[in-house]
Amino acid sequence: MDGTVLVADDDRTIRTVLTQALTRAGCKVHATSSLTTLMRWVGEGKGDVVISDVMMPDGNGLEMLPKIGEDRPGLPVIVISAQNTIMTAIQAAEAEAYDYLPKPFDLPDLMKRTAKALELRSQNRARSVDDDDRPDELPLVGRTAIMQSLYRVVARVMNTDLPVLIWGESGTGKSLIARAIHDFSDRRTLPFVTITAAELQDLEGPARVLARVKGGTILLDEIGDIPEELQARVVRMMDTPGEYVPRFLATSQTDLTAAMEAGSVRKDLYYRLSGATLNVPALRERVDDIPLLTDHFLSRGEKSGQALRELSEQAVEIFRTYSWPGNVRQLENAVRRLGLTSRAPQISATEVEQVLGNQPELEPMRSAGDTEKLGASVARHLRRYFDLHGNMLPPPGLYTRILREVEAPLIEIALDATGGNQAKCADLLGINRNTLRKKITDLDIEVTRRRKLM
Numbered sequence: 001m002d003g004t005v006l007v008a009d010d011d012r013t014i015r016t017v018l019t020q021a022l023t024r025a026g027c028k029v030h031a032t033s034s035l036t037t038l039m040r041w042v043g044e045g046k047g048d049v050v051i052s053d054v055m056m057p058d059g060n061g062l063e064m065l066p067k068i069g070e071d072r073p074g075l076p077v078i079v080i081s082a083q084n085t086i087m088t089a090i091q092a093a094e095a096e097a098y099d100y101l102p103k104p105f106d107l108p109d110l111m112k113r114t115a116k117a118l119e120l121r122s123q124n125r126a127r128s129v130d131d132d133d134r135p136d137e138l139p140l141v142g143r144t145a146i147m148q149s150l151y152r153v154v155a156r157v158m159n160t161d162l163p164v165l166i167w168g169e170s171g172t173g174k175s176l177i178a179r180a181i182h183d184f185s186d187r188r189t190l191p192f193v194t195i196t197a198a199e200l201q202d203l204e205g206p207a208r209v210l211a212r213v214k215g216g217t218i219l220l221d222e223i224g225d226i227p228e229e230l231q232a233r234v235v236r237m238m239d240t241p242g243e244y245v246p247r248f249l250a251t252s253q254t255d256l257t258a259a260m261e262a263g264s265v266r267k268d269l270y271y272r273l274s275g276a277t278l279n280v281p282a283l284r285e286r287v288d289d290i291p292l293l294t295d296h297f298l299s300r301g302e303k304s305g306q307a308l309r310e311l312s313e314q315a316v317e318i319f320r321t322y323s324w325p326g327n328v329r330q331l332e333n334a335v336r337r338l339g340l341t342s343r344a345p346q347i348s349a350t351e352v353e354q355v356l357g358n359q360p361e362l363e364p365m366r367s368a369g370d371t372e373k374l375g376a377s378v379a380r381h382l383r384r385y386f387d388l389h390g391n392m393l394p395p396p397g398l399y400t401r402i403l404r405e406v407e408a409p410l411i412e413i414a415l416d417a418t419g420g421n422q423a424k425c426a427d428l429l430g431i432n433r434n435t436l437r438k439k440i441t442d443l444d445i446e447v448t449r450r451r452k453l454m
Contacts, residue, residue: 003048003118007031008038035059049117054081065095076117086140086151090184093155102148141296142289146281157276158185163248165273168280171329174251182217190216197226206237215244224254231266283324290319297335309339314349408443420448
């Protein structure tokens with residue numbers, strides 16, 4: 001690499017690591033813990049690329065991006081931040097930061113991005129951002145790797161014209177993501193129109209929708225529930241949108257791939273909508289975000305006039321181990337109820353158990369006719385696993401790790417079904433009893449013998 005890199009981070013270790021790595025790669029490096037110093041360097045014309053943290057002792061790095069763009073148009077800025085929420089990713093993309101990486105970042109990956117920024121710096125530009133008409137926050141909270149991956153994809157597709165299919169269980173926040181894509185895109189001043197099957201019933205329905213949206217964004221809510229005869233109208237609407245071409249987004253809690261194979265979703269509609277696909281994780285796939293979400297909802301309750309409340313450690317643990325069939329929406333409703341009914345500042349485990357014990361059982365995500373094959377489900381999870389690694393490959397040994405993850409629950413469930421009888425379990429699985437015993441030991445599976453009433 002050839003060029004000068006300006007590094008701004010209040011963490012001395014990060015400054016040292018980046019300085020050493022960039023210097024070894026052939027760059028000149030100026031490092032500082034102060035945004036004031038960084039802006040002085042930028043104003044003096046120093047630097048070909050900036051790598052900056054967001055939260056600094058003397059300011060917010062994202063708020064400096066418009067000034068950097070004003071002083072040095074085209075200077076690439078790579079934002080790194082431990083404040084890794086969707087707002088950070090969106091604001092970085094909006095301000096045309098060259099790239100955004102959540103902490104902890106992968107050093108080789110950051111080096112590659114810096115090298116590319118140096119090569120393409122003449123093509124990069126920056127622009128000012130007016131946040132006055134934007135919400136201060138979006139109810140999309142999460143710092144887990146799976147949510148960070150989702151945030152980055154949202155930021156990438158936001159200002160494209162690609163149709164986006166947002167797929168996930170009920171209550172995961174699909175509509176919120178659709179709204180965020182619109183509200184932070186170049187179409188934000190144009191209408192956002194949500195349509196359902198009812199609005200497409202008569203022949204003039206699509207024309208009325210297009211007249212309302214005026215080149216803004218159309219959200220097709222639960223596209224899998226739209227009857228096939230109306231799906232043809234959606235296809236024609238997408239093919240002949242008229243003078244003002246809108247952006248098409250769609251949500252679905254049905255696996256549209258399986259639905260297409262089952263014949264309940266038209267292939268031409270599926271391929272038109274899946275320009276980009278966002279898989280929204282279920283809450284049980286990101287349990288480490290639950291404490292963050294509960295704090296968020298309790299804080300929001302306080303802002304609306306409720307008394308300040310917090311969850312006890314035991315209460316948080318109950319929240320973490322609950323299955324959450326209704327996902328984030330169910331979690332929010334439970335927290336809001338606790339915030340209103342709890343009499344003490346700290347919400348107890350008993351109160352949480354009472355609220356969750358009265359929750360109705362909600363159905364998890366539907367697949368087309370509930371006929372999704374195991375292979376399709378496994379393939380979907382594997383694709384998500386690879387997506388989490390971005391342009392990098394997962395660590396070696398993937399084959400053994402995946403087989404182990406599938407093999408352990410298979411044996412555990414088979415043992416449970418046979419009441420812990422290893423002879424019956426081996427026969428059920430079709431393997432030798434000694435092989436089963438070895439696998440139980442290798443996989444550290446606990447065997448409990450009991451009578452199985454069948």
